Amino acid sequence: MNKGFTLIEVLVSLVILSMIAIISSNILQSSLETERLSSERLQSARVLNFSSITLRRDLRQIINVSLRDYYGNPIKGTFLGSNIDKRISFNSKIKSISNETSPIKRIEYELNNDKLIRKQFFSSNPFNSGENIESNFLEDISELDIRFMYEKKWHEKWPINPETETKIPTLIKLEFKRSGKEYLWIIEPNIDYVFKR
Numbered sequence: 001m002n003k004g005f006t007l008i009e010v011l012v013s014l015v016i017l018s019m020i021a022i023i024s025s026n027i028l029q030s031s032l033e034t035e036r037l038s039s040e041r042l043q044s045a046r047v048l049n050f051s052s053i054t055l056r057r058d059l060r061q062i063i064n065v066s067l068r069d070y071y072g073n074p075i076k077g078t079f080l081g082s083n084i085d086k087r088i089s090f091n092s093k094i095k096s097i098s099n100e101t102s103p104i105k106r107i108e109y110e111l112n113n114d115k116l117i118r119k120q121f122f123s124s125n126p127f128n129s130g131e132n133i134e135s136n137f138l139e140d141i142s143e144l145d146i147r148f149m150y151e152k153k154w155h156e157k158w159p160i161n162p163e164t165e166t167k168i169p170t171l172i173k174l175e176f177k178r179s180g181k182e183y184l185w186i187i188e189p190n191i192d193y194v195f196k197r
Helices: 007-060 162-166
Strands: 079-082 087-093 104-112 115-121 132-139 141-150 153-155 171-178 181-187
Touching: 007 087, 007 115, 007 132, 007 171, 007 181, 079 141, 104 132, 115 141
Parallel strands: none
Antiparallel strands: 079 087, 087 104, 104 115, 115 132, 141 153, 141 171, 171 181
């Protein structure tokens, strides 16, 4: 008697092996897709966390001194902010590598083409608007709303009157959508530094 496999046994084995291969490839593909989505979400959370820390640091190290325009003329305000222009500008204490330069730097945040951009100038009163370190702070931003609290009321711009030209808002609120998700940041700046002429 000859021992071997019949054609039906070989076909059944091939069908079983192909089913196992299909199931295995689907599981592998699903695992890779889940890993990719998890990595994207983790990266997005890291970017948001880093951005929040940087903005909070800038505002908590704010220095309440007069701002000047690029021609050296004084600006009415030690902190400028506008919900209409989607921009805030202030001086902050930033550690420098060299002890020969002032640690006080002008910082500006502005929304431009769905990107929240951070500009750090090399001095507190820059003479050239193009001389700065610019970084795309957050991308895919929509519906940015900036508000400034003073005397328990939210305002769309700062300063709101001559009295607030030498003051820093009590709180700064940024509400925005990023990639379809809504975020709310409320930051208390450092208001210990008193304005002096």
